[in-house]
Every structure is written in C-alpha cells, then in structure tokens.
Amino acid sequence: MHxxxxxxxxxxxxxxxxxxxxxxxxxxxxxxxLRQGKISKWFSGIGQEAIAVGATLALHxxxxxxxxxxxxxxxxxxxxxxxxxxxxxxxxQSGYSQGRERSFHFGSSEHHICGMISHLGPQLSIADGISxxxxxxxxxxxxxxxxxxxxxxxxxxxxxxxVAAVWDLPVIFLVENNGYxxxxxxxxxxxxxxxxxxxxxxxxxxxxxxxxxxxxVYQTIRTARQYAIQQQKPVLVEALTFRMRGHEEASxxxxxxxxxxxxxAAKDPILQFETFLIQKGILTGEKSQAIKDLLKHQIEESVHxxxxxxxxxxxxxxxxxDVYAESPAPHYPIGTSSEKRxxxxxxxxxxxxxxxxxxxxxxxxxxxxxxxxxKITEGFLDHFGASRVRNTPLCESAIIxxxxxxxxxxFKSMIEMQFADFVSCGFNQIVNNLAKIYxxxxxxxxVVIRMPTGAGVGAGPFHSQSNExxxxxxxxxxxxYPATPEDAKGLLNAAxxxxxxxxxxxxxxxxxxxxxxxxxxxxxxxxxKARLVQAGEDISIITYGAGVHWAMEYAASHQHISIGIxxxxxxxxxxxxxxxxxxxxxxRVLILHEDTLTGGFGAEIAAWIAEHCxxxxxxxxxxxxxxxxxxxxxxxxxxxxxxxxxxxxxxQQLLNW
Numbered sequence: 336m337h338x339x340x341x342x343x344x345x346x347x348x349x350x351x352x353x354x355x356x357x358x359x360x361x362x363x364x365x366x367x368x369l370r371q372g373k374i375s376k377w378f379s380g381i382g383q384e385a386i387a388v389g390a391t392l393a394l395h396x397x398x399x400x401x402x403x404x405x406x407x408x409x410x411x412x413x414x415x416x417x418x419x420x421x422x423x424x425x426x427x428q429s430g431y432s433q434g435r436e437r438s439f440h441f442g443s444s445e446h447h448i449c450g451m452i453s454h455l456g457p458q459l460s461i462a463d464g465i466s467x468x469x470x471x472x473x474x475x476x477x478x479x480x481x482x483x484x485x486x487x488x489x490x491x492x493x494x495x496x497x498v499a500a501v502w503d504l505p506v507i508f509l510v511e512n513n514g515y516x517x518x519x520x521x522x523x524x525x526x527x528x529x530x531x532x533x534x535x536x537x538x539x540x541x542x543x544x545x546x547x548x549x550x551x552v553y554q555t556i557r558t559a560r561q562y563a564i565q566q567q568k569p570v571l572v573e574a575l576t577f578r579m580r581g582h583e584e585a586s587x588x589x590x591x592x593x594x595x596x597x598x599x600a601a602k603d604p605i606l607q608f609e610t611f612l613i614q615k616g617i618l619t620g621e622k623s624q625a626i627k628d629l630l631k632h633q634i635e636e637s638v639h640x641x642x643x644x645x646x647x648x649x650x651x652x653x654x655x656x657d658v659y660a661e662s663p664a665p666h667y668p669i670g671t672s673s674e675k676r677x678x679x680x681x682x683x684x685x686x687x688x689x690x691x692x693x694x695x696x697x698x699x700x701x702x703x704x705x706x707x708x709x710k711i712t713e714g715f716l717d718h719f720g721a722s723r724v725r726n727t728p729l730c731e732s733a734i735i736x737x738x739x740x741x742x743x744x745x746f747k748s749m750i751e752m753q754f755a756d757f758v759s760c761g762f763n764q765i766v767n768n769l770a771k772i773y774x775x776x777x778x779x780x781x782v783v784i785r786m787p788t789g790a791g792v793g794a795g796p797f798h799s800q801s802n803e804x805x806x807x808x809x810x811x812x813x814x815x816y817p818a819t820p821e822d823a824k825g826l827l828n829a830a831x832x833x834x835x836x837x838x839x840x841x842x843x844x845x846x847x848x849x850x851x852x853x854x855x856x857x858x859x860x861x862x863x864k865a866r867l868v869q870a871g872e873d874i875s876i877i878t879y880g881a882g883v884h885w886a887m888e889y890a891a892s893h894q895h896i897s898i899g900i901x902x903x904x905x906x907x908x909x910x911x912x913x914x915x916x917x918x919x920x921x922x923r924v925l926i927l928h929e930d931t932l933t934g935g936f937g938a939e940i941a942a943w944i945a946e947h948c949x950x951x952x953x954x955x956x957x958x959x960x961x962x963x964x965x966x967x968x969x970x971x972x973x974x975x976x977x978x979x980x981x982x983x984x985x986x987q988q989l990l991n992w
Contacts, residue, residue: 339554345617352612353626355388355549355605358407360630361417364638365424373642374424376438380405382547382579385604386511387481388412389552393560394479399447399465399743401458401480404439405511405578409481413446417634421641428647432776441776449743450776452767455482456491459508460733460764463495464740464748466504470567471696471722471746477563478740479507479556485516487530491763494733499569500537501728506569507559511546513578518590534571546574547604577602658810660779660834665861668825668854675853677820678846682711684824685749687857688831689719692747695831698725698734699751699785708753709787709846731761735784739768742781747831754798755786755840762805769836770811780836783827788816789881789929790961790977791844795968801880801929801961804936806838807906814906815862816840818883820851822904825860832859842881849884863908867917871899874989875917877940878927879903885979886927889986896990906936911943915951918944922953923989929978932960954992959985 340348362381368374380387387408391400402409410420423430424438432441442450449465451458462480469476486492487510499506510530514521527533534541540562544555552574559570577599581587588596612618675683689695697712697719703726706713715724727734731752738748752758758765769780790799806812813835817823823841830837868883873896876886883902890898901917903910918924924944926937941956961978974980 339550340615341550341554343550348612348617349626351388351392351549351553352608352618352623353630354392354412355384355408355608356627357630358384358388358411359605360627360634361407361411364634368638368642375426378404378438378582379578379580380407382599382603383511383513383576384408385549385552385608386509386546386574386576389549390479390509390556393553393556394477397447398476399449399462399478401449401451401462401478402439403451403455403481403483403511406439406481409448410439410446413448415443415446415448417637418641421637422645425642427645429645434647436775442772442778443776444743444778449778452771454489454491454763454767455486456489456495457732457736457764457768458482459486459491459495460498460736461740461743461768462506462508463498463502463504463733464737464742465744466499466506466569466740467502467696467737468741468744468746469505470503472744475564477505477507477560479509481509481511483516484510484512484514484521484524484530485519486510487533488516488524491732491736494728494730495736496533496537496539496569496571497728498730498733498737500539502725503567504569505563505567507556507563508569508571509556510571510573511576512573513546513576514595515578515582515591517582517586529573531571531573537569537571539569539571541571541573543573543575546576547599547602547607549604549608658774659813660773662833662835662862663859665829666832666857666859668856668858670854670856672852672854674850675820675824676847677823677841677849678709678711680820680824680853681827681841683853684827685711685831686715688749688828689715689723691828691857692831694745695747695749696723696725696741697749697751698727698738700727700729700753702726702751707751709843712751731757732764735761735764735782736768738782739764739772739780743778747781747783749783749785749831751785752787755788755802756797756800758784758786758802758805765806765812765836765838766809770809772811773835774811779834781834783830783837783839785827786838786840787843788840789842789844790966790973791881793968793970793973794843794966796965799966799973801840801842803838803840803906804930804934807936807939811836812907813837813862814840815904816842816879816906817904818842818845818880818902820849820853822860822866822902824853825858826862826904828857829859829862833862837862840880844881845884860904863905863910865910865913866902866904867913868900868902869898871921872897873921874923874925874986875899875901875921876925876927877901877903877914877917879906881929882927882978885982889982893986896986898986909940911947914940914944915948918948919951922951923992924952924956925959925985925989926956927959927978927982929961931963932958933963935960954989957985957989
C-alpha cells in the first residue's frame with residue numbers, strides 16, 4: 336500500500352497515528368462495557384477508522400461535518416471529551432442531549448457536528464443548506480456529509496446531490512462503502528460497478544479511494560475541499576472499506592463469508608499506517624506501545640468519571656417546555672390600514688419580512704421569475720435578488736432539509752409548497768428533523784413552510800387536501816391556519832420571526848375572494864391566540880380557515896339563532912382558554928373544519944372539551960367535517976364532499992338536543 340505524506344511533518348504523522356488509534360481503543364473498551372451491561376448499544380466502526388479520522392483532519396475545525404453512527408473518529412478528532420461522550424452513550428442528563436437521544440444521534444454547534452437521524456439520507460440535504468449559507472456569506476468553507484452505500488439507494492441521496500449540483504454548492508458527499516447495509520450486500524443495492532459512477536449523472540466530480548488508507552483519505556478530502564471551494568462545486572467521494580463487526584453488536588455477522596474477514600484483517604487501517612510509520616523511522620514498536628498505553632490510561636480515567644452513577648431528575652414540565660425555542664414578543668400594528676385581498680396580505684407580509692430579516696431566504700418551485708403558482712412572489716426576484724429568491728428542482732424533501740441547514744448556519748428560510756398536497760414528499764424531513772432537532776440537542780429549525788391548501792376550486796384529489804391533521808400530532812411543529820387577510824399577514828410575519836418550524840396553511844379559495852382591512856406596516860399576530868369573531872348565546876362554533884367564513888355566512892342568514900364563532904387561527908399551540916370560554920358561553924359546541932372527519936383535528940378539540948369542560952356542556956360536542964373520501968373533482972361531488980353542505984343539519988341537531 337502506498338502512503339502519500341505530501342508535506343506532512345513527522346509530528347503531524349504521529350498526531351495522525353494517535354488520532355486513528357484513539358477511537359479503536361475506545362471501541363475496544365466500549366465493547367467490553369457493552370458485554371458488562373454498562374452501555375446499551377454499540378455500532379462498531381472497527382476497520383473503518385481511517386475514513387472518519389482522515390476526513391475530519393482534512394477539514395478546518397469550523398467546517399460542519401454530518402456523520403453517521405459508525406464515525407466515532409469524527410467526534411474524537413473534533414476534540415469531544417470522552418467523559419461527556421460516555422454520559423451521552425449511557426443516556427445521562429449531563430450528556431450532549433440530556434438523555435433524549437442515543438449514541439451518535441446528536442449534534443454540537445461548538446464542534447460543528449450535526450448528528451444523524453436513523454433514516455440515514457436526510458443529513459445529505461442538511462449539508463446542502465449549510466453549504467448554501469457559506470455561499471451566501473462568501474465564506475471559503477465546505478460541508479462534509481457521510482452516508483453509506485445503503486443510503487445511496489434512498490431518494491434523499493438523489494435529491495441532495497441534484498440540488499448541490501444545480502446550485503453549485505461546496506459540499507463533499509462521502510460514501511463509506513463497507514459492503515453491507517445491515518445484511519444487504521452491494522449486489523442487491525445497486526448495479527453500477529462503483530458508486531462513484533453516479534457522480535457523472537449529476538454533473539459533479541467523483542473519486543474513489545481506499546478507505547483503509549488514512550493518508551489517501553486525508554489527501555483526497557483535502558483536495559476535494561480545495562476544489563469545492565475554488566470551483567464552488569460539490570464532490571462525491573466513495574471510500575472502499577469493510578465492516579469488521581455486525582451492523583450493531585446484536586446483529587452478528589453470519590451473513591458475511593468468513594474469508595472476507597481474513598482478507599480485510601490484513602488491510603486493517605491502523606496496522607497498515609503503523610507499519611508505514613515504522614518503515615519510515617517515524618515510529619518504533621516501543622513508541623507505538625507507549626502511545627497506546629497513554630491513550631488507554633486516558634480512556635480508563637474518562638470511563639471512571641463518565642460511568643459514575645448519576646441521579647436522573649425527571650421533570651415533566653421541563654420536558655414539555657423544552658420542545659420549542661423561545662419565541663419573540665409580538666410586534667403590534669401601528670399606523671394606517673387599507674383594504675387588501677387575502678393573497679395580497681400574504682404577499683405584503685412576505686415582502687416586509689424579507690426587509691425585516693436580511694437573512695431570510697425563499698425557496699420553492701417556480702417562485703422566482705414566474706412568481707409562484709399563485710403569483711405571490713411575483714416581483715421578489717427583481718427586488719431581492721436570485722440569492723434570496725431561489726427556484727428549486729422538484730425535490731421537496733431536499734429543500735426542506737436545506738432549510739434546516741440554513742437554520743444551523745443562522746439563516747431563516749421560507750419554503751413554498753406549490754400545493755399543500757405535495758408536502759407528503761418532504762414528510763420525513765418535517766416530522767423527524769425539523770420537529771425534533773431542538774428537543775434532541777438544542778438546535779432550532781428556523782423554517783416556515785407555506786401550504787396553499789383546501790378544496791372548493793375544482794382541483795381534485797391531489798391539489799385540494801386540507802392536510803393539517805397530518806402534522807398537528809407531531810411535537811415540535813407549530814401549525815397556523817388564518818382565515819382573514821389581517822391574520823394572514825400578521826401570522827405569516829410571526830411565523831417567519833419565530834425560530835421554530837411553522838407550517839402556514841393558506842386557503843386557496845380565500846386568495847382572491849376575501850378582503851379586509853390590513854395594517855400597512857410590518858406587524859405580527861401572536862401564534863397560539865384564537866380570535867372571537869362574534870359572541871353568541873345559543874351555540875358556539877369553533878373553527879378555522881374557510882370554516883370561519885362558512886360559519887359567518889350561516890350566522891348572517893340565520894339571525895334568529897345566536898351563534899358564537901371562535902376562529903382558532905393557530906392549531907399548535909392551541910388556545911385552550913378561548914375554547915373553554917366558548918364552551919361556557921353557550922354549553923353547545925359544534926366543531927367545524929374542512930378536513931375529513933376521522934382523525935381530523937376536531938376530534939382532538941372535542942376530546943379536550945369532554946375531558947375539561949364536561950360540566951359546562953348541555954349537549955354532546957358535535958363535529959361537522961368533510962366526507963371520509965378523497966377530494967373529488969366534479970363540482971357537484973366536491974360540494975357534497977365539503978363540510979359546508981352539512982352545516983345546517985348539524986346546527987339543527989345541536990339546537991334540538
């Protein structure tokens with residue numbers, strides 16, 4: 336094996352030796368502790384250390400790395416204290432994730448490491464966003480994201496590489512090809528001769544390296560870094576290696592032919608590098624042993640302190656209160672107001688937010704020169720420029736992941752779903768990355784996703800869904816659903832100002848059909864506060880979105896019924912005080928929403944009222960919702976589908992109880 340030392344001093348080579356030996360010795364200790372039951376799980380990287388260590392040493396300390404669960408060498412090479420890592424691996428409160436995450440599923444801004452989630456692919460898109468931030472700041476930096484050969488089969492791999500190529504992002508995608516994704520061999524994973532061949536399909540450079548050669552990995556990543564920065568282009572690196580143990584220790588290795596272990600044992604990255612250093616006279620057997628003894632002593636010291644039993648304090652209120660980052664205070668409206676349509680209020684709010692936050696980046700399909708499917712961003716490109724108003728390829732998941740990457744780097748982002756229905760293609764990034772990352776390791780996700788939603792426009796099953804209930808169940812997300820132009824602008828501004836992930840539902844049928852007075856200057860409407868549209872004495876209708884206008888229309892044509900109408904405006908967080916007051920006002924409650932009945936958000940409200948307001952009820956809580964069918968296309972079928980067609984029947988039933 337050839338080692339290219341290329342201007343590395345003897346001292347640097349010895350440091351490299353310590354850097355690769357250290358994670359191996361830690362792993363050997365961890366496997367012992369695993370057998371003793373002192374840690375619960377371990378994903379071994381034995382035999383693959385050269386990739387994690389070499390890649391990390393090739394980058395600058397302030398460049399972000401997105402590793403996997405087998406990359407202990409990334410964490411140790413970034414100087415993370417073993418004692419605290421041990422606390423993390425045990426699930427202790429004083430670990431990096433306060434006991435909320437396992438092993439390497441965490442991050443540390445201090446060390447510029449963004450931990451993975453179990454789905455493997457999404458971190459690639461986050462790397463796109465971090466690199467986009469470098470590009471926007473004119474920083475001479477790269478981002479490096481790990482994946483395995485199994486991860487290259489995921490759709491996120493395609494989306495992330497495509498976005499990086501189209502946007503000319505300085506990202507290094509490093510594939511650790513160890514032959515098996517858990518037990519699936521590469522012969523059942525892809526058909527190309529090598530994974531690096533895929534690079535040409537994205538118009539990017541690709542290189543294959545010996546993943547067991549520490550200096551080859553280091554020099555390759557170092558060269559890739561220089562290229563990515565100078566050319567502002569991504570690079571795909573495939574590192575060939577072998578996993579000497581199971582996917583995790585409980586999995587075993589029975590599916591691997593025994594002779595492969597013999598072949599790869601001879602290629603052990605530490606053994607080879609050690610032999611090279613001895614041949615060059617840089618290292619001796621005695622010096623090698625002295626280094627290992629010193630490292631083992633340090634490990635034992637860290638284990639002694641890190642395995643001390645700690646009292647775990649469980650505080651339910653603290654846990655519930657630490658799901659979201661702190662939100663800013665409301666910015667109340669001042670000055671004049673003017674009549675605006677719903678769609679114009681959204682446009683004005685978005686425009687003023689772009690002025691309020693210079694670090695706000697808009698992303699979405701056709702939003703730049705074309706102005707978006709509904710023309711809300713028309714004119715934004717000319718005024719704010721292409722760096723902040725970005726057309727995207729058709730890859731919802733990668734763009735949402737890129738939004739999170741921007742947030743990690745201090746930017747805000749607004750992502751427009753062309754239609755709310757299309758958000759299903761980005762579901763994983765929303766519910767597992769955006770929603771959970773703050774609770775997991777304190778990194779906020781400053782991302783707003785605009786969701787043009789709802790039926791009534793004859794658009795059929797895939798352009799008409801009101802799918803808010805898909806997300807209201809997920810802790811960590813905020814869900815807003817305005818009904819008036821004033822709230823549309825104020826809540827959009829509030830969503831963008833908020834450091835947490837917000838899904839902003841805007842009903843397409845209201846865009847050009849509803850007008851109202853809207854303050855002209857920038858303001859925010861507090862998220863989580865309902866609006867009493869009108870008081871009533873006979874029944875209370877609790878609703879949101881288009882349902883507010885259905886209820887107002889019904890009340891106007893049935894003035895002999897005293898109807899109270901509560902516009903929730905925000906579904907998460909929910910204004911329980913306003914709901915309780917609406918129940919107390921009449922004792923008869925109808926929950927109205929456009930979404931289908933079963934599993935709709937109205938069920939949650941009804942359950943809460945039954946649990947907390949039962950003594951104030953004079954009748955059962957009723958729900959008026961759309962039919963449990965897909966949204967039909969034909970006008971007659973769509974009209975029958977919508978909850979509005981059954982509103983009178985439910986009101987009469989409630990009154991006659």
